[in-house]
Amino acid sequence: MRYEDRPALRNQWGAVSVLMVLAVLLMVSLNGTRGSGSDSGFLLVAFGLPLLALSLFIAYRHFSWRFTIEDGVIESRHGLVGREVRSVRVEDVRNINVKQTIWQRILNLGDVEFSSAATTGAEVVFVGVSRPLRVKDKIQSML
Secondary structure, three states: OOEEEOOOHHHHHHHHHHHHHHHHHHHHHHHHOOOOHHHHHHHHHHHHHHHHHHHHHHHHHHHOEEEEEEOOEEEEEEOOOOOEEEEEEHHHEEEEEEEOOHHHHHHOEEEEEEEEOOOOOOOEEEEEEEOHHHHHHHHHHHO
């Protein structure tokens, strides 16, 4: 079985909401200042720069994580330049926990934690994945 995923963009609902509000404010403000060039420049800086920064932040959080299950190894990779890789063999998995907040349950998201007998905490965590119970069921069927 091969599984590959990244954190769902829905998991960043707070940042995406702020992004949409900034975009709407920028469009409304620019529409209201059609004749004045200096006001338009100020509004582009006031709303455009935070909009760009937040967009880059959301993209980084989405693309810097990758979760895979293949060849009997569960792996979580984090980072674009520097990298942190956490892995555990499927046969060593002793506990699979799913954590969901109320918002994550509404959006069908969650964190899936894998731990083995070797440690007290979770060794590998899939953060903000879609359909976390399905991921848990896939791993349990492999055990």
